[in-house]
Amino acid sequence: MARYDRAITVFSPDGHLFQVEYALEAVRKGNAAVGVRGTDTIVLGVEKKSTVKLQDSRSVRKIVSLDDHIALACAGLKADARVLINRARIECQSHRLTVEDPVTVEYITRYIAGLQQKYTQSGGVRPFGLSTLIVGFDPYTGVPSLYQTDPSGTFSAWKANATGRNSNSMREFLEKNYKETSGQETIKLAIRALLEVVESGGKNIEVAVMTTEGLRQLEEAEIDAIVAEIEAEKAAAEAAKKAPAKET
């Protein structure tokens, strides 16, 4: 096994590309990220590590705009993310230049996934160590989309998904609790999923909301307010569960 995991271009006898799998491990160590698609809103949420007191948090934006109508969040190696995001931004403008039209969400996702795949089939390079969640509204049909890519270069569309640390717990939560939502309800669902694995509080999560008007980063105070709402709802649900038991 040790012989087959050094170079990316070498398959192992049982059909694994170990470098790609190790890249996926790197993603699993990255911060938690979640994306939820609603009917008129798509929400991206990312875990923020609050241990860095002296750092200017405004310089570390984890949810970025690729174009007016497309946003991206990622989990994994942030330096790799910078490179990929830069290439994607160039492609968004290049597409506008050549065909006079903005990219669709699927197009740019396919482009990013294509880039990630290229690095799984070259000599002397390693794959990008990140998975991305790409959201946006189709500029022609207005349909909302959420896509995910990973280091192997595969991509697919999702109603809701999570990546990074504890993504399995978040995905389980989403599978159990997902329903078609819109507006504030979509934001709440995304934050609830994130709170399953992240310490509660506005300073530990970064949330951005994509609507047809564009991307809006939520203020810490706003997030705190929604978190408080969620906690209150949870407490009420707990109380309701306990109350009938007492009566018997």
Next chain:
Amino acid sequence: MECVFGMVGKGFALVVADTSAVNSILVHKSNEDKIMVLDSHKLMGASGEAGDRAQFTEYVQKNVALYQYRNGIPLTTKAAANFMRGELATALRKNPYMVNIVLAGFDRDTGPSLYFIDYIATLHKVDKAAFGYGSYFALSMMDRHYHQDMTVDEAIRLAEQCIEEIRSRLVVAPQNFVIKIVDEDGAREHSWRRTTRD
């Protein structure tokens, strides 16, 4: 016979361009918009070879947008002007763009500004600028009547006087003109001065 001119007023800048698209003796259309809205607070009036005009202005527009996504803030007018000049200069000794540009912009900290950029990559920051045969008349008119801190109405009246001069004195004068303005509220179309409908 293309004509583009512009001027700076109090808190705004104006760009006026003719709207004819001509090939030899044929007028393709007389409502061709040659003043591109570069971003929310910049106007780029361009005259010259039609293909080069489209190619260069669109290229600049997309690069200005890319800068904004990468850096989170828009380019200043001065930076955009210098970027354009650099691109023209690089292409000059290989494959020059035959485009003359009047760039007008509004920056929050420095106010309105106007730049004269010609096809051989000359860059001048100016209060009034003009290109084409119409420049002989427009510049003379502006030299006579322009003063610092004009209001929008005064500037529009001066622009109209320039257009009148061009219409009456240029042998093959363009039929229609478009006026665009940029101020703190952004870049937008102001009005047209037509003699024919397309």
